[in-house]
Amino acid sequence: MFLKIGIAIFSTLILSCGTTVKQTESTSTEETTSKEETVDPQKMIAAGYMLGTIIYSDKENDCPYTIQMPGDKMEFYYLDPINLDETYKVDGLKVWVKFNGLRRMNRCDKATPAEITDIKKGG
Incomplete structure (x- = not known):
């Protein structure tokens, strides 16, 4: 035993x-x-990421930082990320992002509120 x-x-x-x-x-x-x-890029898209560009604005009634996302027919739409980390607040920075749209009042005129679930620097 x-x-x-x-x-x-x-x-x-x-x-x-x-x-x-x-x-x-x-x-x-x-x-x-x-x-x-x-x-x-193919692996990122397959994993559910989308390529966007961080845009800074100091205009009135505009979000300070938005993410410009490609839309249909070469148009763009903008996301208002409510939880964008300080390291990504760089104008013109390309990022791979996963996000969830939020059903809440817009903080600015041109962008839709979104919660970032994952973000990575891209190019």
């Missing part, structure tokens, strides 16, 4: 060590990918 318990403990130790190594390897691979910041 002690032999069976010893084998069970030994196997658990061996298996848990192997799992730790795999987690470390996958973490380092993810860090390398994010540092390179090479984005494949």
Whole structure:
């Protein structure tokens, strides 16, 4: 009986060590990918992202930062991101964005309120 318990403990130790190594390897691979910041447009679109451009405005009745999104027939529409992080508040910055439209009153004339669910710098 002690032999069976010893084998069970030994196997658990061996298996848990192997799992730790795999987690470390996958973490380092993810860090390398994010540092390179090479984005494949087809993969981003397949993952549900849309390419947009951050637009700054200081006009009256206008949102300070909007995201210009491509629309149908070469027209654009604008999003008013309610939760845009400070690092993305750069005029002309291209971003890949996932968002949810919000059913609430507009804060500015030209843009539709939206909540950003995920955003990445793009190009």
